[in-house]
Amino acid sequence: MQPIVMPPNIIDHFYLGGERIAELRGVGMPSPRRPEEWLAATTFRAGEPGVGPSRTDSGELLRDLIAADPIGWVGSDEGPAGDNGILVKLLDPAQRLPVHVHPDRSFATSHLNCPYGKTEAWFVLATSGEQPSVWLGFAQDVDPAELSRRVDAQDSDWMLGRMNRIQVKPGDGILVPAGTAHAIGAGVFVAEVQEPTDFSILLEWSITTATREESHLDLGLPLALSATNHHAFSAEYLQTLLTYTDPNGRSADPRPLLPPAADPFFRLDLLAPGPGTAPSLPAGFAVGLVFDGQGEIRSPSGAPLSVTRGQVFAIPAGFGDWSVTGDVQFLACRPGAGWPGTLQVSA
Template identity: 25%
Template structure:
């Protein structure tokens, strides 16, 4: 079964800070001019992707995960699908937020996973910034700055450019800045605790809910900067850069310039094509791939090679 990639249809999420770049950059059929997120590889109940090819066409990835564990190299998949891949269009500043770790998520939110995530910057305006971490030395100092609304003193901002990579462990205060498009690889969790939202209101004139108590409980204080060392390898026509290797996921940037035979593994891979086009050739199929495509390479695929001029973000657990 499935000696070919499993292509997935994105699920779109409208957001107060969303825009139209998902259509402009990837030719996605977005629902509105405030489309903030494309959940491109998702088995989350809030937006599962739909299989677009093969025997399981029309099924959700959630159904496939539960009913066809062999595709993922396992006899059973009793737990939830571990990862979620998104593309976000921050047409405006996102809220300043923090996510819990697994222990807090299970105990307080009755959810299977907390949320550690990472961002690959696909596109951004000149001078664009993110918030990553804070400058308080203690929780008492943090609370004092929050109570006074001294946000500029509290938040730690850094400028970003296209091609940058940012690792955001659970407990890290963060926000994606205006004018940035990212590919996000994360644990399959939808838990967000907002600390600050710029006093914005929605179409009904209401401010979005804040979660000050929860945010204070789960944030890391003082902030701890986690550095990841890139590991570059040249495999014939494939330049592979390992962006992060962590407890929950390993993420690579692949730059392909011709034909490459991919080593067979027992794992399944999550792949997003961020530029170019090419083909994936297996013993039984030839699949055309292009910018904006997202698919899973199942553990059952067997020997295969990729050919073309392609840039991809690849991840696995």
């Protein structure tokens, strides 16, 4: 099997942005609210089953190809049908994203009939503006009843004022455990990897085109808000969620871009070969993004495949062990270690 070049799959959303995605992927900007692209995705947007899953150039859904040949595509037939085990996005916000929370696997199993929660992580590709920042977790314990009142009042200043604000730069990797209140600031262009769901609980909707009714996954706001971690992140714990990798560095080996605690959920590596080297990864499903440069993907099972800036690939397990050569920055996004055996379908 050979990797497939995936055409753009850019998503309209309730917040502004998308110019850097359009430039990278070589497409137009018909709307100012096209801030996300879902890459080689098999996930549906919550409440909108026609939005999210990626199609090939010939119009086939990637999820249908995986469902028809799970061994060839993901190396196992034990996971949910058509599931690739990961959701990868490009996010290019031109405004601050709203404060929001994602449920963990226990909450999702109990209330959303899904074995996945939505732990996620960001790798910062580029920034613009003054003090580009993200907000991650609470800096002090928050009373659940008080948080509920502030959400009702849409008191953005109160919420942001109790969160950890982190100034970011290209090369930063940030893990966002499920249950964590978080937001991404304007101008922070990221590659986002996450569990393959679209479960978002909005603590703040008034800065977007979303409404209160769209904020709680049809669970009712009191139950939805119970998915929030109300406890403060200590400085020591916060540091375990952050890492930095020189995005311009070169290496004979893949370079992990996220803290080790991300590994059970997803893996994100940079393949940026040095002269005469070919960093490699073992066989398994991967989403590949050529962020810069050009080169080749190589595998013993087939002919080399040329890659160039802006391309996105769905790389099947049947391609075998593979490597990257050339003057290129290639992001490889993979499901968590041990997937799908790590999923527990029953409550």
